[in-house]
Amino acid sequence: MRTLKFLLQKEFLQIFRDKTMLRIILMMPLIQLLIFPWAATFEQRNISLSVIDNDKSTLSKQLIEKAISSGYFKLTDYSDSYEEAMISIEQNTADLILEIPRNFENDLIKEQSSGLMLSVNAINGQKASLGSNYISQIITDFNRDIISSTGQSSSLTNNIEVSTYFRYNPEMNYRIFMVPAILVLLITIIGGMLSALNIVREKEKGTMEQINVTPIGKATFILSKLIPFWIIGYVMLTIGLIASWLMYGLIPAGNILIIYFFSFFYLLAFSGIGLIISNYSETQQQAMLIAFFFMLIFVLLSGMLTPISSMPQWAQMLTLINPIRYFIEVIRLIFIKGSGLFDILPQLFATIGFAIVCNIWAILSYKKTN
Amino acid sequence: MEAIIIKDLTKKFGSFTAVDHISFEVGQGEIFGFLGANGAGKTTAMRMLCGLLEPTSGQGTVAGYDIYKQRDLVKQNIGYMSQKFSLYEDLTIKENMRLFGGIYGMSDKEIKMKGEQVIQDLSLQNEQNALVESLPLGIKQKVSFAVSTFHTPKIVFLDEPTGGVDPIARRIFWEMIYEAADRGITAFVTTHYMDEAEYCNRISIMVDGKIEALDTPSNLRKQFGADNLEEVFYTLARKAKRGDD
DSSP, rough: HHHHHHHHHHHHHHHHHHHHHHHHHHHHHHHHHHHHHTTTTTTOOOEEEEEEEEOOOOHHHHHHHHHTSSSEEEEEEESSSSSHHHHHHHTSSSEEEEEETTTHIIIIIIISOOOEEEEEOOOSSSHHHHHHHHHHHHHHHHHHHHHHHTTTGGGGSOOOOOOOSSSSSSSSOOOHHHHHHHHHHHHIIIIIIHHHHHHHHHHHTTTTHHHHOOOOHHHHHHHHHHHHHHHHHHHHHHHHHHHHHHHHHHSSSOHHHHHHHHHHHHHHHHHHHHHHHHHHSSHHHHHHHHHHHHHHHHTTTTTTTSOOGOOOHHHHHHHHHOOHHHHHHOOOOOIIIIGGGGGGGGHHHHHHHHHHHHHHHHHHHSSSSS | EEEEEEEEEEETTTTEEEEEEEEEEEEEOOOEEEETTTTSHHHHHHHHHHSSOOOOOOEETTTTTTTTTTTTHHHHTEEESSSSOOTTTBHHHHHHHHHHHHHTTTOOOHHHHHHHHHHTTOOOTTTTTTTTSSOOOHHHHHHHHHHTTTTSSSSSEEESSSTTHHHHHHHHHHHHHHHHHHOOOOOOOSSSSSHHHTTTSSSEEEEEEHHHHHHOOHHHHHHHOOSSHHHHHHHHHHOOOOOOO
């Protein structure tokens, strides 16, 4: 273990001498937290709306006004005909066409019903479905307003009212949903990617061979590579937690120590994966590409951006062997729901399992003699 | 006791035989030159002796330890300087010495004393706290040699140690090898320079994975009826069927 002391001294000397690396370590959490939550928003704003108002009545104007004032839509143009509106869609200036028929107001008041036509540009599926959802809600609201304002008997309308309460995240604030997940991403990059690159760099420089020709134990050498990245991982997590409090006022509802406790095993698992990658690559480019490839799949299958329950069965099975999935679940549970240690035991055991398997694999695939 | 004893050492990569049944012995304190054209198998043979590569067949001991079963003991007792310059460039000379001294189990006190002595011997007082990457190649190679012999190994393996440096720096480098040999350290050197081969006690010349000649420089000249080692080398190397690889 005395050898480990010398190796660790060397690692820290190198890390503190690498100014670029230090900057990355300090800036990455801040910049990611500053940009990502705004880019990865689940809300859809600024949906371009093209309106064909064939009625030009008070009520039709009220409806349009209501849609615009919701903040979700911006009016791109008034068209005279459906064909004209379609041109806007084709030119990609409009996402949604709302056509209000002639006699809309009359029909509504006299016959108590009228039709509206909605055409959605579904090239961007998410935008389309959210847009049509929003406008349907607005129309339903509008409908209710008219009924109450014209004092029509309620016998004609549906009396059932659905009230939705969002538990744990009452305002459906997506930031409290995304920010903890970004913290996970940060730790993943540190644990997995930086450790992989670090070892491959030694291979490229030839210092790895110099190490292999010494009697250093494999486990000692690997520990000397892992410990600095655990420490850096913790530093970044701490910066990230402070930043998410300062930037977004987010404080975990649960015990912050559980996050640190869980991170330990998570970092262990991911630095193991990083080591495996480094053992199978000869150059930093190779390591980077492999790490990037897995990272992309892991992130897409993590439930960070899309719910796992809406994935097909086979994809759901794949998420079970994805360590990122477990940490994202855990950090959201702790941040949003305030879960305790006992609530996250399944995820904890899964992660410890990954850590053991990956590190055994890492030590076995590291060959001092070819 | 012989420092290196090798018998029928062979390394195959698939159907390609890089090293083909080579046998030789190197005495303690000897400077042994290991010559051969590019692709003749020198580096492969050396890597097997250092425990970096698993031999396909054959037997051998290095520093008295078996190259299959006692690899870590072999490694504890040798120094190695690869042709790819391999000190840590982002560490200083002293930090490199401290690291490798520590790895070979020297005490802090030993490292400090030996370090100061080396700095003095090589007159690197001004450079001792500079990062290795900032040093000229000639000095880097001297430091690299000093680090590879820092833990006083029984044998030091030098793989083309003087590639790319000027004749004066090469001369100084060979003086260092002689000093190490005086301290009883066996030097196993590969080189392309025939004048350097003349400095060796004995040399072997490898052609296509086999050792074609092995003797003292003067005996080899006599044996081949040549004026210098360059002629001997050409005569042998011209027979090679393998190209560069």
